[in-house]
Amino acid sequence: MWNRVEYRPLEGFVLAVTPFNFTAIAGNLPTSAAMMGNTVVWKCANTQIYSAHYLMKIFMEAGLPAGVINLVFSGGKDVGDTCFAHKDFAGVHFTGSTGVFQSMWKSIGDNIKIYKSYPRIVGETGGKDFIFAHPSADAKALITAISRGAFEYQGQKCSAASRAYVPKSIWDEVKAGLIRDLSSFKMGSTEDFGNFINAVIDEASFDNIANYIEHAKSSADSEILIGGKCDKSVGYFVEPTVIVTTNPKYKSMCEEIFGPVMTI
Numbered sequence: 001m002w003n004r005v006e007y008r009p010l011e012g013f014v015l016a017v018t019p020f021n022f023t024a025i026a027g028n029l030p031t032s033a034a035m036m037g038n039t040v041v042w043k044c045a046n047t048q049i050y051s052a053h054y055l056m057k058i059f060m061e062a063g064l065p066a067g068v069i070n071l072v073f074s075g076g077k078d079v080g081d082t083c084f085a086h087k088d089f090a091g092v093h094f095t096g097s098t099g100v101f102q103s104m105w106k107s108i109g110d111n112i113k114i115y116k117s118y119p120r121i122v123g124e125t126g127g128k129d130f131i132f133a134h135p136s137a138d139a140k141a142l143i144t145a146i147s148r149g150a151f152e153y154q155g156q157k158c159s160a161a162s163r164a165y166v167p168k169s170i171w172d173e174v175k176a177g178l179i180r181d182l183s184s185f186k187m188g189s190t191e192d193f194g195n196f197i198n199a200v201i202d203e204a205s206f207d208n209i210a211n212y213i214e215h216a217k218s219s220a221d222s223e224i225l226i227g228g229k230c231d232k233s234v235g236y237f238v239e240p241t242v243i244v245t246t247n248p249k250y251k252s253m254c255e256e257i258f259g260p261v262m263t264i
Contacts, residue, residue, distance in 0.1 A: 009037030011117045012090030020047040043079045091120035098125040131164040143177035150262035151240045199235040206236035209259035221247045
Protein backbone atom coordinates (compact mmCIF):
# COMPACT_ATOMS: atom_id res chain seq x y z
CA MET A 1 0.00 0.00 0.00
CA TRP A 2 1.29 3.44 -0.96
CA ASN A 3 0.58 6.50 1.20
CA ARG A 4 2.15 9.36 -0.68
CA VAL A 5 1.67 13.09 -1.19
CA GLU A 6 3.28 14.87 -4.12
CA TYR A 7 3.52 18.64 -4.23
CA ARG A 8 3.78 20.29 -7.61
CA PRO A 9 3.29 23.77 -9.07
CA LEU A 10 0.08 24.84 -10.73
CA GLU A 11 0.04 24.82 -14.52
CA GLY A 12 0.69 28.49 -15.21
CA PHE A 13 1.36 31.67 -13.26
CA VAL A 14 -0.19 32.93 -10.02
CA LEU A 15 -1.48 36.45 -9.37
CA ALA A 16 -0.73 37.61 -5.80
CA VAL A 17 -2.62 40.68 -4.54
CA THR A 18 -1.52 42.13 -1.20
CA PRO A 19 -3.00 44.78 1.13
CA PHE A 20 -1.31 47.67 2.91
CA ASN A 21 -1.94 46.62 6.47
CA PHE A 22 0.27 43.56 7.07
CA THR A 23 3.73 43.70 5.52
CA ALA A 24 4.21 40.01 6.40
CA ILE A 25 1.29 39.14 4.09
CA ALA A 26 3.20 40.85 1.29
CA GLY A 27 5.98 38.42 2.05
CA ASN A 28 3.95 35.23 2.04
CA LEU A 29 1.32 35.71 -0.69
CA PRO A 30 3.78 35.89 -3.62
CA THR A 31 6.56 33.77 -2.11
CA SER A 32 4.46 30.74 -1.15
CA ALA A 33 3.48 30.21 -4.81
CA ALA A 34 7.06 30.83 -5.95
CA MET A 35 8.39 28.28 -3.46
CA MET A 36 6.01 25.72 -4.98
CA GLY A 37 7.47 26.36 -8.44
CA ASN A 38 5.20 28.97 -10.01
CA THR A 39 6.08 32.31 -11.48
CA VAL A 40 4.12 35.11 -9.82
CA VAL A 41 2.68 38.47 -10.81
CA TRP A 42 2.59 40.49 -7.59
CA LYS A 43 0.17 43.42 -7.44
CA CYS A 44 0.56 45.31 -4.18
CA ALA A 45 -1.86 47.90 -2.82
CA ASN A 46 -1.11 51.45 -3.95
CA THR A 47 -0.67 52.38 -0.27
CA GLN A 48 1.93 49.62 0.15
CA ILE A 49 4.37 50.43 -2.65
CA TYR A 50 7.24 51.57 -0.39
CA SER A 51 7.40 48.39 1.71
CA ALA A 52 6.77 46.14 -1.32
CA HIS A 53 9.66 47.77 -3.18
CA TYR A 54 12.04 47.03 -0.32
CA LEU A 55 10.74 43.48 0.11
CA MET A 56 11.57 42.82 -3.56
CA LYS A 57 15.07 44.22 -3.02
CA ILE A 58 15.49 41.84 -0.07
CA PHE A 59 14.20 38.87 -2.11
CA MET A 60 16.64 39.63 -4.94
CA GLU A 61 19.56 40.13 -2.56
CA ALA A 62 18.71 36.77 -0.94
CA GLY A 63 19.09 35.08 -4.33
CA LEU A 64 15.61 35.05 -5.88
CA PRO A 65 16.14 34.71 -9.66
CA ALA A 66 14.83 37.54 -11.82
CA GLY A 67 11.42 36.88 -13.34
CA VAL A 68 10.14 34.49 -10.66
CA ILE A 69 8.22 37.15 -8.67
CA ASN A 70 7.27 40.12 -10.82
CA LEU A 71 6.18 43.15 -8.80
CA VAL A 72 3.94 45.53 -10.75
CA PHE A 73 2.75 48.99 -9.74
CA SER A 74 -0.53 49.53 -11.53
CA GLY A 75 -4.26 49.89 -11.08
CA GLY A 76 -6.00 46.73 -9.91
CA LYS A 77 -8.35 46.65 -12.90
CA ASP A 78 -5.48 46.85 -15.40
CA VAL A 79 -3.65 43.95 -13.78
CA GLY A 80 -6.83 41.90 -13.36
CA ASP A 81 -8.01 42.40 -16.93
CA THR A 82 -4.61 41.30 -18.24
CA CYS A 83 -4.07 38.30 -15.97
CA PHE A 84 -7.62 36.94 -15.96
CA ALA A 85 -7.73 36.97 -19.77
CA HIS A 86 -4.52 34.93 -20.15
CA LYS A 87 -4.65 31.23 -20.97
CA ASP A 88 -1.80 30.49 -18.54
CA PHE A 89 -3.51 32.07 -15.51
CA ALA A 90 -3.43 29.31 -12.88
CA GLY A 91 -4.48 30.93 -9.62
CA VAL A 92 -4.94 34.01 -7.47
CA HIS A 93 -3.69 34.52 -3.91
CA PHE A 94 -5.55 37.51 -2.47
CA THR A 95 -6.04 39.51 0.70
CA GLY A 96 -8.31 42.55 0.51
CA SER A 97 -11.91 43.67 0.34
CA THR A 98 -14.89 41.38 -0.14
CA GLY A 99 -16.20 43.34 -3.13
CA VAL A 100 -12.91 43.18 -5.04
CA PHE A 101 -12.54 39.45 -4.40
CA GLN A 102 -16.09 38.76 -5.57
CA SER A 103 -15.44 40.68 -8.80
CA MET A 104 -12.26 38.64 -9.33
CA TRP A 105 -14.16 35.40 -8.86
CA LYS A 106 -16.77 36.53 -11.40
CA SER A 107 -14.12 37.46 -13.99
CA ILE A 108 -12.39 34.11 -13.57
CA GLY A 109 -15.71 32.29 -13.95
CA ASP A 110 -16.57 34.26 -17.08
CA ASN A 111 -13.21 33.30 -18.61
CA ILE A 112 -13.13 29.67 -17.48
CA LYS A 113 -13.15 28.30 -21.05
CA ILE A 114 -9.87 29.95 -22.03
CA TYR A 115 -7.65 28.54 -19.27
CA LYS A 116 -5.36 25.52 -19.59
CA SER A 117 -6.55 24.26 -16.20
CA TYR A 118 -9.01 25.26 -13.49
CA PRO A 119 -7.49 28.21 -11.58
CA ARG A 120 -7.20 27.95 -7.80
CA ILE A 121 -8.90 30.88 -6.09
CA VAL A 122 -7.64 31.68 -2.59
CA GLY A 123 -8.82 34.80 -0.79
CA GLU A 124 -9.05 36.30 2.68
CA THR A 125 -11.44 39.23 2.92
CA GLY A 126 -13.01 41.58 5.43
CA GLY A 127 -15.51 41.02 8.18
CA LYS A 128 -17.18 42.44 11.25
CA ASP A 129 -15.43 40.79 14.20
CA PHE A 130 -17.39 40.77 17.42
CA ILE A 131 -16.89 40.34 21.15
CA PHE A 132 -19.78 38.63 22.94
CA ALA A 133 -19.59 38.89 26.72
CA HIS A 134 -21.50 36.69 29.19
CA PRO A 135 -22.68 38.26 32.50
CA SER A 136 -20.04 36.13 34.24
CA ALA A 137 -17.23 37.67 32.15
CA ASP A 138 -14.17 39.14 33.86
CA ALA A 139 -14.76 42.86 33.33
CA LYS A 140 -11.05 43.74 33.36
CA ALA A 141 -10.27 41.14 30.71
CA LEU A 142 -13.22 42.35 28.63
CA ILE A 143 -12.03 45.96 28.84
CA THR A 144 -8.59 44.92 27.57
CA ALA A 145 -10.10 42.78 24.81
CA ILE A 146 -12.07 45.77 23.57
CA SER A 147 -9.46 48.50 23.92
CA ARG A 148 -6.56 46.45 22.51
CA GLY A 149 -8.59 44.36 20.08
CA ALA A 150 -10.35 47.32 18.50
CA PHE A 151 -7.65 49.96 18.39
CA GLU A 152 -4.27 48.34 17.77
CA TYR A 153 -3.05 49.49 14.35
CA GLN A 154 -5.99 51.93 14.32
CA GLY A 155 -8.39 49.02 13.74
CA GLN A 156 -7.02 48.67 10.21
CA LYS A 157 -7.13 44.88 10.07
CA CYS A 158 -9.85 42.35 9.35
CA SER A 159 -9.14 40.74 12.73
CA ALA A 160 -9.82 43.95 14.67
CA ALA A 161 -12.72 43.87 17.11
CA SER A 162 -15.41 46.02 15.55
CA ARG A 163 -18.54 45.46 17.63
CA ALA A 164 -19.25 44.19 21.14
CA TYR A 165 -22.29 42.85 22.96
CA VAL A 166 -22.01 43.71 26.65
CA PRO A 167 -24.53 42.73 29.38
CA LYS A 168 -26.10 45.61 31.27
CA SER A 169 -25.09 43.98 34.57
CA ILE A 170 -21.37 44.67 33.94
CA TRP A 171 -21.68 47.66 31.62
CA ASP A 172 -20.95 50.35 34.24
CA GLU A 173 -17.61 48.77 35.13
CA VAL A 174 -16.71 48.13 31.50
CA LYS A 175 -17.69 51.66 30.52
CA ALA A 176 -15.50 53.23 33.21
CA GLY A 177 -12.57 51.00 32.26
CA LEU A 178 -12.84 51.79 28.56
CA ILE A 179 -12.88 55.52 29.22
CA ARG A 180 -9.83 55.12 31.47
CA ASP A 181 -7.93 53.01 28.92
CA LEU A 182 -8.70 55.13 25.87
CA SER A 183 -7.88 58.33 27.73
CA SER A 184 -4.37 56.96 28.31
CA PHE A 185 -3.69 56.19 24.63
CA LYS A 186 -1.18 58.60 23.11
CA MET A 187 -1.81 59.58 19.49
CA GLY A 188 0.79 60.85 17.05
CA SER A 189 3.53 59.97 14.57
CA THR A 190 4.98 56.46 14.26
CA GLU A 191 8.40 58.04 14.82
CA ASP A 192 7.56 58.18 18.54
CA PHE A 193 7.17 54.59 19.74
CA GLY A 194 5.26 55.87 22.77
CA ASN A 195 2.29 56.67 20.53
CA PHE A 196 -0.28 53.85 20.60
CA ILE A 197 -2.54 55.48 17.98
CA ASN A 198 -1.15 56.65 14.66
CA ALA A 199 -2.67 58.08 11.47
CA VAL A 200 -4.95 55.98 9.28
CA ILE A 201 -3.56 54.94 5.92
CA ASP A 202 -4.83 57.70 3.58
CA GLU A 203 -7.37 60.48 3.03
CA ALA A 204 -10.02 58.22 1.51
CA SER A 205 -9.92 56.02 4.62
CA PHE A 206 -10.01 59.08 6.87
CA ASP A 207 -13.07 60.49 5.09
CA ASN A 208 -14.90 57.15 5.22
CA ILE A 209 -14.28 56.73 8.97
CA ALA A 210 -15.22 60.35 9.67
CA ASN A 211 -18.56 59.82 7.90
CA TYR A 212 -19.44 56.96 10.26
CA ILE A 213 -18.53 59.06 13.28
CA GLU A 214 -20.59 62.04 12.05
CA HIS A 215 -23.53 59.72 11.42
CA ALA A 216 -23.26 58.46 15.02
CA LYS A 217 -23.22 62.01 16.35
CA SER A 218 -26.46 62.90 14.56
CA SER A 219 -28.34 59.61 14.92
CA ALA A 220 -31.04 59.09 17.52
CA ASP A 221 -29.93 55.45 17.74
CA SER A 222 -26.42 56.11 19.00
CA GLU A 223 -24.14 58.13 21.22
CA ILE A 224 -20.38 58.69 21.30
CA LEU A 225 -19.02 57.37 24.59
CA ILE A 226 -15.45 58.57 24.02
CA GLY A 227 -13.43 59.92 21.09
CA GLY A 228 -15.12 61.17 17.95
CA LYS A 229 -12.59 63.78 16.88
CA CYS A 230 -10.99 63.68 13.44
CA ASP A 231 -8.20 65.91 12.16
CA LYS A 232 -6.40 65.76 8.81
CA SER A 233 -4.58 69.09 8.99
CA VAL A 234 -1.29 67.26 9.59
CA GLY A 235 -1.69 63.55 8.87
CA TYR A 236 -4.96 61.57 8.89
CA PHE A 237 -5.68 61.20 12.59
CA VAL A 238 -8.90 59.72 13.98
CA GLU A 239 -9.38 59.43 17.73
CA PRO A 240 -10.22 55.96 19.06
CA THR A 241 -14.01 56.14 19.14
CA VAL A 242 -16.57 54.08 21.02
CA ILE A 243 -20.17 54.26 19.83
CA VAL A 244 -22.97 52.94 22.05
CA THR A 245 -26.30 51.80 20.63
CA THR A 246 -29.27 49.65 21.63
CA ASN A 247 -30.08 48.85 18.01
CA PRO A 248 -28.37 45.61 16.88
CA LYS A 249 -28.95 46.63 13.24
CA TYR A 250 -27.37 50.06 13.63
CA LYS A 251 -25.16 51.12 10.71
CA SER A 252 -21.79 50.75 12.43
CA MET A 253 -22.85 47.42 13.99
CA CYS A 254 -23.30 45.94 10.52
CA GLU A 255 -20.86 47.61 8.12
CA GLU A 256 -17.08 47.15 8.06
CA ILE A 257 -15.34 50.47 8.79
CA PHE A 258 -11.64 49.47 8.89
CA GLY A 259 -10.71 52.14 11.37
CA PRO A 260 -10.51 52.97 15.09
CA VAL A 261 -14.26 52.72 15.74
CA MET A 262 -15.89 50.21 18.13
CA THR A 263 -19.67 49.96 18.47
CA ILE A 264 -21.15 48.48 21.64
